[in-house]
Amino acid sequence: MSIRSIEHDDGPRAWSGKYPGSPSRFQLRHPSVPRDAIPVCDDDIDCIVGYQRVFGRVAYAFDLLGQTAKIWRLNDDEALFDSKESRLVMGELWQPGVRARTRAGQWGYGALLGKDARAALRRRFTELGSAPLLLAPRALDQMEQPESFVPLHILRLGMLIGRKKAGGSEFEFGAVMLVGDGQAGGQTFQMLTVWTNHAMSVIRDFETKPVPSWMVDD
Structure with a gap:
């Protein structure tokens, strides 16, 4: 049940309730996101916050608007994920290359994202929701x-x-x-x-x- 203000009860209000389901189920892909980029779910907030693409040994992190958030070169010992993966996952308890279930019960594969890349995706996700609505x-x-x-x-x-x-x-x-x-x-x-x-x-x-x-x- 959402928490609502008594003031202006019949008018528009900001959303302040709890979702009745997992937000990570939803994906709206921006046309600028490369077709071979795989969605990245932040398991700590249960949302898809961006995408990751690997071309050769170069990795790219894209935000939800298809803008590049981070580019870096992978180490030779980092195993590449299967391009057929349906989602990659990042979070405090996730490690790159590890397959497990997310908090919402979906299977995921640990994204090859460093601390800076994770922070960039989270920051841009927050900025997307900063405009009053x-x-x-x-x-x-x-x-x-x-x-x-x-x-x-x-x-x-x-x-x-x-x-x-x-x-x-x-x-x-x-x-x-x-x-x-x-x-x-x-x-x-x-x-x-x-x-x-x-x-x-x-x-x-x-x-x-x-x-x-x-x-x-x-």
């Missing part, structure tokens, strides 16, 4: 339901990189995201639609619908 009552209700909630940073990404359409007194944003099905390890494509006011400071409503994989451009 309010949710109208309808959107707040959606956030509290396990079957309809979408993490706030994914909603922000949808507004940044989704197709924008103006209509009446609001903007509509549409973007395709990947949603994991929990411990089974599978993923489904879903169309995320977000409606905001014209100042893009209030999310009025959002909706997700399944999208067949054959309709998605890989």
Whole structure:
């Protein structure tokens, strides 16, 4: 249950509740992220915070907006991860090259990220959520339901990189995201639609619908 202020109870409010599910299930990939880059989950906060790519012996860490956060050369004794991995994981208890389950119960492989690279991804993830953003009552209700909630940073990404359409007194944003099905390890494509006011400071409503994989451009 979310913690709500008594003041302005019928108006837009900042999200201050606890998610009814794992945020790490959700991925909205920016077009600038290389196709062979693998998502990196920060197990300490249970969110995908960026991507890692290895080309030769050079490693790259990208943030959620597809910008390079760190570039470094791997040591000769560092084993490369399989390019077929569905996710890499970083966190205080994770070591590079170790396979284990995340806190959300999903299998992951320890990312080849040093301390500086991990700090850069976490800092940029925090910056993504630093801009003020309010949710109208309808959107707040959606956030509290396990079957309809979408993490706030994914909603922000949808507004940044989704197709924008103006209509009446609001903007509509549409973007395709990947949603994991929990411990089974599978993923489904879903169309995320977000409606905001014209100042893009209030999310009025959002909706997700399944999208067949054959309709998605890989």
